[in-house]
Amino acid sequence: MICEICNQNPATIHIQEIINGQKKVLHICADCASKKSTENPLLQGFNVAEMLYNLSGQFGAGDVQPSQQEPSEIELICPGCGWHSEDLKRTGKLGCQQCYTTFKEVLEKALKTMHHGTLHVGKSPASMGGDDTDSKKVAELMSLQKELEDLVQREEYEKAAIVRDKINLLKQELKK
């Protein structure tokens, strides 16, 4: 693909702009991109999906630093939710908490460029540590509700009744 501005260099940077509600995609080279970002300092939204897979398409924080690295094309599917590496590439987003393990390697690289560090140093949930907190009960409640749904779908009503009683019990405990 050739740069749409100078029509000479290969386009390594792909910019999505939304102007007056209309989406425009621009394929341009690094030179034109840096010109464009000087003219237009508000233009600094970066496409995470590209950043993840095509590090040459990366430009964060207003300046452009293209690298020649080839995208790593490994096909992965998250066992937790079925999220596919294609989905990640397309949306720049993850499907569920387990995706962070599934796509660990791809993410590690991207996180480095996105953030100031790669380790969390902020707060942890206030509930951590205790065994008998409400949030643990709510988690249990949610997994029971899921189980109930599955059982009803499979028409295993006897088991479902037991799970339903457990749910009611938990709900009562939580209401206290």
Next chain:
Amino acid sequence: MNSDINLLLNNKVSWLADCGPSEDIAISSRIRLARNLEGVPFPPHATPAQLNEIINTVEMAVQRNKELEPFLKFKIGETSDLDKMVMFERRLISREFMEKSDPGELLVTADESFGIMVNEEDHLRMQFMRSGFQLKNVWQEINRIDDILSNQLPYVFNKDLGFLTSCPTNVGTGIRASVMLHLPGLVLSNQINAVIQGVSKLGLVVRGIFGEGTQNLGNLYQVSNQSTLGESEEQIIERLGNVITQIINHEKNARRNLLETNQPFLLNHVGRAYGTLRHAYILSSAEALDSLSALRLGVDMGMFSSVDIHTVNELFIIINPAHLQKYAGKELDSSERDIYRAVLVRERLKASDRGK
């Protein structure tokens, strides 16, 4: 059942109405936290049944908690497009949230200072807003609420990566702290691009408030952190706060400089804007925002003792399309809105004059 939207419309929005520090330049401070719950895929990949389950769980958690204020509830699927626009214009929901078709809900306190979007991109997107420049105070408030909720809700948390989020740009603290700044001095003196570039180099983001992309009406800018991992919440807020203090000083210098070196230009700019707002019968959104920005500058600089700054701040919100139609009590097309916008602005400014 949804709460009554008029409860919001009748509000003197607290993050606009209360007095905050540095509020002539910093209009408001906002912090949002992204949180997800264990065992359910992130909203974009969850089933409607799972999303409803999340809504019920969050509702239950906030209702059971006596320490939290009561919430108004708006199920996004049961809210009209116009009402959703009203919430968007009041900065309570995002554009993405407004347009979604899957189950989602806005929970918001009656004074609008705290809200939770349930099932936006993450299961919970909570935000706290205050007027003026007071990020530390806002952090204290939202941190307290987050602690209360985390006792009730099983947050997805990983000791290395912190709070896990749908988009890896938010992982870790899940925090986005931002301050809305009014920077007409830097715009009039052509320094704004240099400032934006400088700020960007520090890894912070500057955005226009009205209109994405290049357009920036009303000289309103939002400065926020980009990185959410590798620093604590306090460090992120500190770094952002330092930069904002500098921007505010630049803006003050630019204003002083304009007054000293080019007073007729400044007076003319402000005076014409006031004339337009007081006497126009057709007022487009763009012209209104630009004129309001100039009037606000004039008020800040003591040129209009009769105009109350909060009237001006409020006008920035109520001249938007959905609010206009709510005040008019009927649907208005674009040209009808321009006429009604002029009516509303004239009335408000006249009332503000009489009030003194």
